[in-house]
Amino acid sequence: MKVLIARMNHETNTFSPVPTPLEAFGRNGPSYGEDAYRHDKGMQTAMAAFIDAAERERVEIVTPVSASANPSGPVAASAYEAICHAIVAAAPGCDAVLLDLHGAMVAQCSNDGEGDLLERVRAVLPDAPIAVALDLHGNVTQKMIDHADVIVSFKTYPHVDMYETGAHAARLLFDRLHGRSRPVIAWRQPPLLAHTLRSATAEGAMERAVKAARAAEADGMLAVSVLSGFSLADIEAPCISVVVVGDGDRAQADVVAARIAQQIWSEREDFVYRSAPLAESVAQAAVFARTADKPVLLLDHGDNCMSGGTCDTMDLLEEALRQGFERVVSGPLCDPEAVAALHAAGVGATVTIAVGNKRPGPSGQPRPPFRVTGVVRALTDGEYTITGPTYTGQRAFMGRSAVLDIGAATLVVTERTHEPWDLGVFESVGIDPRRARFLLLKSRMYCRPVFVPIAAGLVECDSRGVTSSDYALFAFEQLRRPVYPFDEETVWEGAIGV
Known part of the structure; x- marks a missing residue:
């Protein structure tokens, strides 16, 4: 038996100006063939779980490609075609397929990156x-349902169950191959744009939905997934979904999908996040800091790396400095031009430079430059190893990096957008984040397992960047209406009937 195993991950923010060429998928592009196998083997990815399961089955493994890029703008057509071609070209002669996908990929040539790949x-x-293993933030489409036999998504956000999700999907695939089950898929999708900050699985309506999914699995369903969707994509339905894999009885699976979808719809307001004004959020952080002996976290979810943010919106830092904050550490800030200038100046140099605000926000209009004078404290290659719990052991690449001390704040400036997965984003450039009074992170959720334990408090800040929670900032043109919360009177009867 020959099994095809591949990875193609990208969460696409169609409003992001950050490009996604082929080189963005990995350090310098995807890994192919044996390199793809080595890249994922031993990692905490779904593809790694596929490999382990296939090796236990003693089947022949084909790994044409492993391609994963940070969220950003639409994937270049040439990049999408290159990755898809690698997978499709390896398919002839294979007896089964295991795909580690995100579920929210949009390419310049495809509004349904995963669905079009599966069709091919x-x-x-x-x-x-x-x-297929999917991210919890996947945007499920009819093509994905039509062309997959098994779909399982993560059940945690922040995501820490990538490997477990892959193991689950692989188990169902091999059970089918051995005649132990007959997977069938049911799917329901309420017209609800869920905010990412309301998709955390340890609280609120999302926690209750995931608990219902787990209970249905314990009651006999092969897999039940609640996918909150990724709403910052101008496609027909970037909405929340329930996908149920039943054993031979599609009608029974549909009853489960309808029940959980109806539960979600009845709690739809709890999936909506309403941001406070930025000045109020910063003032709240100042209150926390008065009695704190640890850093206060300010999470700039309006310019969040892992939703396609530019990571160069300076609104939050400017407001913090306006309110008199000191001992601030901010980053990673993405500005390749500034990094080049700082590396040219050298450690110890005093420079006056524009940092950030180089890329447009949701309006598409340029931002005023943020000019500072400071001392270059460190220059590095921006590489470190993630210690966990997310992507444990994976090598991280921020691109060339620099530390600029401007007095009240210390800035970590990088060539690439980069999520603060790990203390290594600061420790690798010689900064101990525990010694800061305020930590300003370009993050929404993934930083929390690492940075919350060293912090005195956390404040969510909406800087009005391209990942803002204010959907009114974005010019949706393809979105199917009515949809909640844009249309408050939206009526949905999709949970009724089959």
Whole structure:
């Protein structure tokens, strides 16, 4: 038996000006063939779990590509075609397929990156079972449902169950191959744009939805996934979904999908996040700091790296300095031009330079420059190893990096947008984040497992960047209406009937 295993991950913010060429998928592009196998083997990815499961089954493994990029703007057509071609070209002669996908990819040539890929794989292998692992923020489409036999998504956000999700999908695939089950898929999608800050799985309506999914699995469903969707994509339905994999009885699976979808719809207001004005959020952080002996976290979710943010919006830092904050550490701030100038100046040099505000916000208009004078404290290659719990052991690449001390604040400036997965984003450039009074992070959620334990408090700050929670900032043109919360009177009867 021969099994195709591949990875294609990208969460696309169609409003982001950050480009996504082929080189963005990895350090310098995707890994292919044996390199793809080595890249994921031993990691905490779904693809790694696929490999382990296939090796236990003693099947022949084909790994044409492993491609994963940080969230950003639409994937270049040439990049999308290159990755898809690698997968489709490897499909002939394979008996089964395991795909580690995100679920919210939009390319310049495709509004449904995963659905179009699955359609192409299915055309080559009409009878081979296809199992897919998805991110919790995937935007499920009819093509994805039509061309996959098994779909399982993460059940945690922040995501810490990537490997477990892959293991689950692989188990169902091999059970089908061995005749132990007959997977069938049911799907319901309420017209609800869920905010990412309301998709955390340890609280609120999302926690209750995931608990209902787990209970349904314990009651006999092969897999039940609640995908909050990724709303910063101008496609037809970037909405929340419930996907149920049943064992031979699609009607029964649909009853479960309808029940959980109706539960979600009845609590739809709890999936909506309403931001406070930025000045109020910063003032709240100042109150926390008065009695704190640890840093106060200010999370700039309006310019969040892992939702396609530019990571160069300076609104939050400017407001913090306006309110008199000191002992501030901010970063990673993405500004390749500034990094080049700081590396040219050298450690110890005093420079006056414009940092950030180089890329447009949601309006598409240029931002005023943020000019500062400071001392270059460190220059590095921007590489470190993530210690966990997310992507434990994976090598991280910020691009060339620099530390600029401007007195009240210390800035970590990088060539690449980069999520603060780990204390290593600061420790790798010689900064101990525990010694800061305020930590300003370009993050929404992934930083929390690492930075919350060293912090005295946390404040969510909306800087009005391209990942803002204020959907009114974005010019949706393809979105199917009515949809909640844009249309408050939206009525949905999709949970009724089959």
